Amino acid sequence: MSEAAYVAVDWGTSSFRLWLVDRTGSVLGERRSHEGMMVAGKHGFAAVLQSHLEAVGAADGLPVVVCGMAGARQGWVEAGYVDTPAQLSSILKQAVAVPGQDRDIRILPGIAQRDPKAPDVMRGEETQLLGTLGMDAADDVLVCMPGTHSKWVRASGGTVERFATFMTGELFDVVSRETILSHAVAGADAAEDVDAFKSAVVAAFEAPAFAANRLFQVRSGQLLYGGKPSSARERISGTLIGLELAAGLTGEAPKAGITLVASGRLQMLYQLAFDTVSVPVRSIGAEDAVRRGLAMAARSIWNV
């Protein structure tokens, strides 16, 4: 087994992922848990990190590079923001060291769009972007990064020009769990209903103003015509993703095309949504992207 060179951590609001990495970028050990910022804020960030470092057998002096909500004001140590237009390479230069630790721990900053008409922030996605685009990226690319708070980023030559966050994932979650639609999806199994999803995407994409009406129809349609809970779930999902695509794809087509950065079920759903509205995308795994971004940070900071 080769020797570990650094530890990479993606520390989100509700999830924690850690990789023990060697000099070539190979993963020697891995940890996943639900100790995101919310949980770690109570138990202590240092203690949570230490337990996972021990679990993968990280040597005492091994440095740790962290991205995500651990750098938020309500996180571990505030890592601030790089402002748009933001060179992706500059997030490497503004990594913040966590004081009073036995090892060298750095947290990467987020990106802020200080435009009073379109204020926006990201934390964690900038590292995915770095891993996706590299530092010398193509001219005018559009990146779609689905999630609880989906990000759509317009970048050029390694610089984030503008971005917009959509609450799609969180809306899906509360609409399915906390509204009258919870009756429509209750007991849904994993069965997919591609037709229901696609028709909901098209409807919301073509007439976004009717999104709150399309959502109600998930319930009234089931009331009048029946239908499976899993189909209802796909309709909600398709409506919200179609709404997001209608906005994200507004404006001039990006010269260097569209990149989808996603994994698992989200990758599948967004790929299907883009296909449905006949927009080609190239797809990159979200986890690969963040690990590659953290590797670039580690190389830049410690030359490992």
Next chain:
Amino acid sequence: MSEAAYVAVDWGTSSFRLWLVDRTGSVLGERRSHEGMMVAGKHGFAAVLQSHLEAVGAADGLPVVVCGMAGARQGWVEAGYVDTPAQLSSILKQAVAVPGQDRDIRILPGIAQRDPKAPDVMRGEETQLLGTLGMDAADDVLVCMPGTHSKWVRASGGTVERFATFMTGELFDVVSRETILSHAVAGADAAEDVDAFKSAVVAAFEAPAFAANRLFQVRSGQLLYGGKPSSARERISGTLIGLELAAGLTGEAPKAGITLVASGRLQMLYQLAFDTVSVPVRSIGAEDAVRRGLAMAARSIWNV
């Protein structure tokens, strides 16, 4: 004091309102409670109604006319639906008698739009519509009825042609309470921020696809620029109402104009939203409308 002629009840999902009414339509007694369908379903509809009848001193034989969710499948006695195109007068003919009661109790049916492409249902609003439009209404009117599930109704000559339900009120509720925006509105006082509301209405009305982005900006704007929790609330409200108006006002302008049926804070907000997008409406109180509709039903059924 004049003699009571009947009792009128508006029995919603989460609210119960009862009026003791004389032959001229004057209200002799009134009750309000949170014993809507959800609560009454547990305690028993008959028991809940009886306690309020006793509280207003309703005589034993006095008849009761009910509209709303008491007539749903999961309500007291299912009162079915009149299908669109639905003559408002026909809801009076299809009132359902509650069996096994000491007094004559009738529940009015709802209206269903059995269109697989736009399935929709209403219960309670048909009675408000009856009270608003009467049975010989003008040609081609658009009625906006804000609420947990706002209804937009296109009617002509006393017939409901089409309608659409928007989950605006429920979305406002879950978005404010259950998402990241709950941090933005936490501790909001009653202070109004008319400018924040109006600019959110305009933004969502002009670019409805960006609704889920505008919502996130409520949080990111506060993070980057500060701002009061009450202003954040107005922005959420304006975004969702602007989105609803963008859809509701799609299509040809109604020949006989637009009527807003609302009360209290909702009346104020929707009136301001319509003013903001320069669309004139005439406003009718929602409670007056439902009482008038129930009075028309009582007159038709019992000739009182």
